[in-house]
Amino acid sequence: MARKPSAADAPLRLDNQICFAVYSAAHAFNRVYKPLLDLLGLTYPQYLVMLVLWERDDVPVKEIGEKLFLDSGTLTPLLKRLEAAHLVKRTRSSEDERQVLIALTPQGHALKEKARSVPQSILAATDCSVSELVAMKDEIVALRDRLNAVVGE
Amino acid sequence: MARKPSAADAPLRLDNQICFAVYSAAHAFNRVYKPLLDLLGLTYPQYLVMLVLWERDDVPVKEIGEKLFLDSGTLTPLLKRLEAAHLVKRTRSSEDERQVLIALTPQGHALKEKARSVPQSILAATDCSVSELVAMKDEIVALRDRLNAVVGE
DNA sequence: TCACATTTAATTGTTCGCAATTGAATGTCG
DNA sequence: CGACATTCAATTGCGAACAATTAAATGTGA
Numbered sequence: 001m002a003r004k005p006s007a008a009d010a011p012l013r014l015d016n017q018i019c020f021a022v023y024s025a026a027h028a029f030n031r032v033y034k035p036l037l038d039l040l041g042l043t044y045p046q047y048l049v050m051l052v053l054w055e056r057d058d059v060p061v062k063e064i065g066e067k068l069f070l071d072s073g074t075l076t077p078l079l080k081r082l083e084a085a086h087l088v089k090r091t092r093s094s095e096d097e098r099q100v101l102i103a104l105t106p107q108g109h110a111l112k113e114k115a116r117s118v119p120q121s122i123l124a125a126t127d128c129s130v131s132e133l134v135a136m137k138d139e140i141v142a143l144r145d146r147l148n149a150v151v152g153e
Numbered sequence: 154m155a156r157k158p159s160a161a162d163a164p165l166r167l168d169n170q171i172c173f174a175v176y177s178a179a180h181a182f183n184r185v186y187k188p189l190l191d192l193l194g195l196t197y198p199q200y201l202v203m204l205v206l207w208e209r210d211d212v213p214v215k216e217i218g219e220k221l222f223l224d225s226g227t228l229t230p231l232l233k234r235l236e237a238a239h240l241v242k243r244t245r246s247s248e249d250e251r252q253v254l255i256a257l258t259p260q261g262h263a264l265k266e267k268a269r270s271v272p273q274s275i276l277a278a279t280d281c282s283v284s285e286l287v288a289m290k291d292e293i294v295a296l297r298d299r300l301n302a303v304v305g306e
Numbered sequence: 307t308c309a310c311a312t313t314t315a316a317t318t319g320t321t322c323g324c325a326a327t328t329g330a331a332t333g334t335c336g
Numbered sequence: 337c338g339a340c341a342t343t344c345a346a347t348t349g350c351g352a353a354c355a356a357t358t359a360a361a362t363g364t365g366a
Contacts, residue, residue, distance in 0.1 A: 252315085317359100
């Protein structure tokens with residue numbers, strides 16, 4: 001039973017799975033980012049949150065979650081760690097007391113300058129042209145959005 | 154100080170990051186897999202281990218780790234959970250007592266048949282042609298391998 | 307043979323990621 | 337206005353993921 005490679009098994013072969021490609025590529029990115037982000041004192045998900053805040057400050061947790069596809073169970077402890085590192089401040093909104101607004105501290109703002117060298121280091125590690133990467137990124141985003149549409153976002 | 158959108162900020166914008174595309178696509182895949190794998194009683198990483206074992210049985214932990222890019226810190230507890238679920242058996246190799254060999258139980262073997270419908274459901278969720286997916290997969294794998302080469306695998 | 311390095315899993319501790327629940331604030335509808 | 341549902345963040349519990357360390361088995365070289 002299932003001793004020799006069978007054509008019927010092809011869909012279950014690891015190397016044929018796009019999702020394993022994506023899964024393992026995500027981990028590979030993480031490993032490349034790690035030493036760069038260690039210099040900033042950030043983990044990769046924390047870096048993503050900082051990217052959001054460097055674009056727009058004073059944002060409710062909900063909005064960060066929508067941009068990063070993460071929920072409060074992930075974000076609440078992560079944001080508390082960023083607060084403990086003096087990079088953000090968490091304050092309950094006065095208009096709507098259900099919301100918690102996340103604002104950068106001066107140190108959080110300042111970290112942006114140190115982070116500017118990161119994307120270029122990553123680009124070098126990919127050994128790809130910018131146009132290739134943009135094309136791949138657009139394809140992957142389109143795929144992601146179709147997947148999220150199925151789950152029902 | 155960084156009030157209006159600046160061209161210098163483009164590399165730090167979330168939407169320009171291929172790695173966020175990959176990261177968020179991996180999570181999107183996970184969400185699509187979840188209800189399918191719940192029927193098998195597996196998590197996604199556990200499913201990956203089972204894919205490896207369905208291809209070749211009686212494999213040392215090390216080899217599973219190399220195929221999935223995971224280390225013993227991740228695999229040891231995961232394999233213990235698969236053993237607790239009666240899907241695999243862990244036995245120390247007699248030739249080399251450092252190695253632990255992972256073998257499928259009859260239930261582990263049988264689960265392969267239930268899993269055959271999974272890849273097709275995923276394919277449907279992507280709303281892509283097979284050839285498109287194969288092309289993307291190959292690109293992503295090539296990128297992953299270049300990234301892993303930089304870290305030094 | 308014996309000291310030493312290497313290999314392999316297991317362990318410990320920290321951080322994600324998510325499902326499920328809780329509790330407070332807000333919205334809605336009769 | 338008042339019962340009810342909804343929204344939002346926090347919390348709890350579990351399963352990854354990985355760095356760092358440990359311990360045992362094996363390999364290597366003097």
